[in-house]
Amino acid sequence: MIPITDPWFAALPAPRREALLARARTSSAGAGTRVYGLGDPPDGLWAVAEGEVRLVSYPAVGMESVAMILGPGAWFGELSVIDGGPRPHDAVVVKPARLLHVALAAVEQVAEAHPLLFRDLGVLICSRQRSALTFMAHSIAQPIGVRLARTLAGAARSSGGAELHVRQEDLAAMIGVSRQTINKELKALECAGMVQLAYGRIVVRDAQRLRTVGDV
Numbered sequence: 001m002i003p004i005t006d007p008w009f010a011a012l013p014a015p016r017r018e019a020l021l022a023r024a025r026t027s028s029a030g031a032g033t034r035v036y037g038l039g040d041p042p043d044g045l046w047a048v049a050e051g052e053v054r055l056v057s058y059p060a061v062g063m064e065s066v067a068m069i070l071g072p073g074a075w076f077g078e079l080s081v082i083d084g085g086p087r088p089h090d091a092v093v094v095k096p097a098r099l100l101h102v103a104l105a106a107v108e109q110v111a112e113a114h115p116l117l118f119r120d121l122g123v124l125i126c127s128r129q130r131s132a133l134t135f136m137a138h139s140i141a142q143p144i145g146v147r148l149a150r151t152l153a154g155a156a157r158s159s160g161g162a163e164l165h166v167r168q169e170d171l172a173a174m175i176g177v178s179r180q181t182i183n184k185e186l187k188a189l190e191c192a193g194m195v196q197l198a199y200g201r202i203v204v205r206d207a208q209r210l211r212t213v214g215d216v
Helices: 006-009 014-022 080-084 104-113 117-141 144-159 168-175 179-191 207-216
Strands: 025-029 034-035 044-062 062-072 088-105 195-198 202-203
Touching: 006 117, 014 117, 034 044, 034 117, 044 080, 044 104, 062 144, 062 168, 080 117, 088 104, 104 117, 144 168, 144 179, 144 202, 144 207, 168 179, 179 195
Parallel strands: none
Antiparallel strands: 025 088, 034 088, 044 062, 044 088, 195 202
């Protein structure tokens, strides 16, 4: 099924983990598949068993921003399950994926038997909110190179691999600088031997040094 590597999922009591997995349906999706779209009504919880999914938002007309990179073990879609509101992102498969889906009705069935499930989902939302606040604080106070190293190290950890299929435009939007600035900083990291740049991808060559530079 799904690797128990995500800290949130690993921390769930076994009965609640097993109840979710028992109701999950597995499917395969190729690169470019949209799992759900911005504005869609909630359809339940999703998890990445294999591959990679990204949550993408559009802060301005013609602008695309990667909000989160999700690798094997990660769960997503919890916000709309809790508040019933529309999806705040597109969820797009980037690397061919095997996905788990717990439909909304099935989530509610699990919650009837295990009422603390909604608290669990609240904890997941809070952990992501804390990460976002920490990132914002660091973005204000720290140099661009440090922010870039942290973002790359986190992306490599989330995707579970050294090869990142990420555009420089995406990195620029995530960090809040221009593409030209990101290109300059990436070349500096490449000269230092920490990454290798290729068309449409970045290969992390020294994850430990990236984490050290990014202080993560």
